[in-house]
Amino acid sequence: MSVDYxxxxxxxxxxxxxxxxxxxxxxxxxxxxxxGRTIVVGxxxxxxxxxxxxxxxxxxxxxxxxxxxxxHSVPCRSIEVVxxxxxxxxxxxxxxxxxxxxxxxxxxxxDLVLVLMSGGASALLSxxxxxxxxADKQAINRALLACGAGIAEMNxxxxxLSAIKGGRLAVAAAPAQxxxxxxxxxxxxDISVIGSGPTVPDxxxxxxxxxxxxxxxxxxxxxxxxxxxxxxxxxPKPGDPRLVNTTHRLIATPQASLxxxxxxxxxxxxxxxxxxxxxxGEARDVGIVHAGIARHCGTWGQPAEIPCAVISGGxxxxxxxxxxxxxxxxxxxLSFAIAADxxxxxxxxxxDTDGIDGSEDNAGAVVTPDTLARARSAGIDCKARLAxxxxxxxxxxxxxxxxxxxxxxxxNDFRVALITKRD
Amino acid sequence: MSVDYxxxxxxxxxxxxxxxxxxxxxxxxxxxxxxGRTIVVGxxxxxxxxxxxxxxxxxxxxxxxxxxxxxHSVPCRSIEVVxxxxxxxxxxxxxxxxxxxxxxxxxxxxDLVLVLMSGGASALLSxxxxxxxxADKQAINRALLACGAGIAEMNxxxxxLSAIKGGRLAVAAAPAQxxxxxxxxxxxxDISVIGSGPTVPDxxxxxxxxxxxxxxxxxxxxxxxxxxxxxxxxxPKPGDPRLVNTTHRLIATPQASLxxxxxxxxxxxxxxxxxxxxxxGEARDVGIVHAGIARHCGTWGQPAEIPCAVISGGxxxxxxxxxxxxxxxxxxxLSFAIAADxxxxxxxxxxDTDGIDGSEDNAGAVVTPDTLARARSAGIDCKARLAxxxxxxxxxxxxxxxxxxxxxxxxNDFRVALITKRD
Numbered sequence: 001m002s003v004d005y006x007x008x009x010x011x012x013x014x015x016x017x018x019x020x021x022x023x024x025x026x027x028x029x030x031x032x033x034x035x036g037r038t039i040v041v042g043x044x045x046x047x048x049x050x051x052x053x054x055x056x057x058x059x060x061x062x063x064x065x066x067x068x069x070x071x072h073s074v075p076c077r078s079i080e081v082v083x084x085x086x087x088x089x090x091x092x093x094x095x096x097x098x099x100x101x102x103x104x105x106x107x108x109x110x111d112l113v114l115v116l117m118s119g120g121a122s123a124l125l126s127x128x129x130x131x132x133x134x135a136d137k138q139a140i141n142r143a144l145l146a147c148g149a150g151i152a153e154m155n156x157x158x159x160x161l162s163a164i165k166g167g168r169l170a171v172a173a174a175p176a177q178x179x180x181x182x183x184x185x186x187x188x189x190d191i192s193v194i195g196s197g198p199t200v201p202d203x204x205x206x207x208x209x210x211x212x213x214x215x216x217x218x219x220x221x222x223x224x225x226x227x228x229x230x231x232x233x234x235x236p237k238p239g240d241p242r243l244v245n246t247t248h249r250l251i252a253t254p255q256a257s258l259x260x261x262x263x264x265x266x267x268x269x270x271x272x273x274x275x276x277x278x279x280x281g282e283a284r285d286v287g288i289v290h291a292g293i294a295r296h297c298g299t300w301g302q303p304a305e306i307p308c309a310v311i312s313g314g315x316x317x318x319x320x321x322x323x324x325x326x327x328x329x330x331x332x333x334l335s336f337a338i339a340a341d342x343x344x345x346x347x348x349x350x351x352d353t354d355g356i357d358g359s360e361d362n363a364g365a366v367v368t369p370d371t372l373a374r375a376r377s378a379g380i381d382c383k384a385r386l387a388x389x390x391x392x393x394x395x396x397x398x399x400x401x402x403x404x405x406x407x408x409x410x411x412n413d414f415r416v417a418l419i420t421k422r423d
Numbered sequence: 424m425s426v427d428y429x430x431x432x433x434x435x436x437x438x439x440x441x442x443x444x445x446x447x448x449x450x451x452x453x454x455x456x457x458x459g460r461t462i463v464v465g466x467x468x469x470x471x472x473x474x475x476x477x478x479x480x481x482x483x484x485x486x487x488x489x490x491x492x493x494x495h496s497v498p499c500r501s502i503e504v505v506x507x508x509x510x511x512x513x514x515x516x517x518x519x520x521x522x523x524x525x526x527x528x529x530x531x532x533x534d535l536v537l538v539l540m541s542g543g544a545s546a547l548l549s550x551x552x553x554x555x556x557x558a559d560k561q562a563i564n565r566a567l568l569a570c571g572a573g574i575a576e577m578n579x580x581x582x583x584l585s586a587i588k589g590g591r592l593a594v595a596a597a598p599a600q601x602x603x604x605x606x607x608x609x610x611x612x613d614i615s616v617i618g619s620g621p622t623v624p625d626x627x628x629x630x631x632x633x634x635x636x637x638x639x640x641x642x643x644x645x646x647x648x649x650x651x652x653x654x655x656x657x658x659p660k661p662g663d664p665r666l667v668n669t670t671h672r673l674i675a676t677p678q679a680s681l682x683x684x685x686x687x688x689x690x691x692x693x694x695x696x697x698x699x700x701x702x703x704g705e706a707r708d709v710g711i712v713h714a715g716i717a718r719h720c721g722t723w724g725q726p727a728e729i730p731c732a733v734i735s736g737g738x739x740x741x742x743x744x745x746x747x748x749x750x751x752x753x754x755x756x757l758s759f760a761i762a763a764d765x766x767x768x769x770x771x772x773x774x775d776t777d778g779i780d781g782s783e784d785n786a787g788a789v790v791t792p793d794t795l796a797r798a799r800s801a802g803i804d805c806k807a808r809l810a811x812x813x814x815x816x817x818x819x820x821x822x823x824x825x826x827x828x829x830x831x832x833x834x835n836d837f838r839v840a841l842i843t844k845r846d
Contacts, residue, residue: 255723279715281709282708293699300697302698302699
């Protein structure tokens, strides 16, 4: 079998990104045209691209506003696109959030609110509830991150301090029909977690939010205390009649993107194994484990018989120890290459589906069976570069970066190992 | 399906250990009785148990000496059992090694030398070659570990500074027939790596050993320099006529133990997936990855459909950050339990097949779907315990330790996750 493995890796990545591309995944999920007005609102890294996809395929008048990350705008005709800061919010976020709430106010049951949600929405939609000051909300957020609170605990608090999260956007839009189209970048694809669920009923209570703050000894400003003791400020619960006209459609997920890539690999004659759609952990160690699994395929024909593609998604983390350049996918890959050690004809690609690996200009990179040999010839000490968190530099010098620019979507990382030889 | 999951986990571990138990895996591989004498020598954590198994099944007179780790003796009738220090050698190791070389000297082609090798043999067989001082050899070993030399580079040096490694034991025993029975605890099961291959021809050269020392700027004592420049001190190369009467049998491997466990799981109605036999990486991150894969089974029926057993072997590492108690398997499991988060009815077991997880008294531990809930009820903060490297304490308090005592074999770690529910 003579295969262009590098070309195939790039095809798999493209298939994964395309499965989550707003231009392709929004249209099939658009609802019918309403009798009344159609308001489009939304937030996230894909918000502008989703809005543009709606505009292309919508038959009728549209208005609205979406907020996206700086640099993630795409031109829209009728829907206003606002940029704001992510992951640390700036003033543009609350301002846009206020405008979104205004736009969905005063609607009737004949109107439709189309809500476009994607990764990053939570930081971009950051308007404090009631009289709570932005600085107080930010201080509490920082304290929650620092004290080791669980993600569920943090969400309980966030939803109760927000003017839009935890179903409040849907309450503001009632009695209009509310249809949410969501691109998931969260483990488990829980719709109430994406953007902290602005259109999703919230089972958590003010009392629970207060209990979390107390548990971790977090200072509670008076405006926060007042808000959390006001029954009228409670988030809408499951079964709330104001949300009866609310539906949600998950239009892109990490798993669907992995499946799309797996199909391309199968069509190319590879056995495929999807390990998981939400792999977490330190990037270099995740790389070692993936290399162990890949080498086992090449040595024992398990967990998949060669030639095979072992695929995974999720989001690793990088603990900075050095001073080099590189995102989590590059770091994963360099560690993967070292552990694979040129054995079993192993090729690999890891990249962020949003097109940006960390803060560099690449989406990810490619590993070839001779990555280590080529690095040696080029005088590169791969272990030393990994120790310095400098994986970007290695792959840049080897001309193995994958550069796409922002893809205007995000279903987290995409990783694939092609195992091509028995060793 | 009503299954005693905890009982099944323990059965799987038992199957993995039994597949490598000297009493069971030595007898089928014993060679025929020779015309002349039979000398049994060996080293490693399993050496005494292997010698005892030979004695039980051998028809004829036996003599010899094996060296094992302190506490790993079992009684033998005719074969002398010596204990020495591992992993840092003490004086007992070189003394026993000298005796082993004496015992195999002066044999004829009618005699048989049975060499019993297992994990730990390299440290236990630590006699310097020629006039090299033990202190010099130890200093070079420490320098190699500290400078980041690769494992192949370290082995090249070690074999050339040793009186017994790199095939020299087989040279000493020539012209006798030499049969090596080996229990593998090394990734790839390379017979030349187990105990640094005392009966295996060595493709590496004195010049290469010298080049490694020079590359890393390691000081070369004069006795070492003299030895490495003496052609008569070269290790035997592949094809060396002195090793023509030498054979090797791999009688137990990590993979064979994983397969034995997988069979028990299949017989109990579980789909099985062996991920890899040589998974490495930081224990807590390997735990997170395993949990991600287990949860994906429960959520998507991939990479295996539930109910399933996901099995792996290898040897993780623990970077000490805190002051608690626990080996790498306990640390893996606590991280695994936190990341599994009680989802998908996930059970888990991780244990060292040698019966000792790190420096504690347990082989490993068990995780149940309610591990986190039980810990909470008991007032245990699992994340804080993990941060303090204190996983042993958690599983001890929960009564979930797996205690076997030394098993007198070692095919590295055994891990299994049972995924029992769709979530």
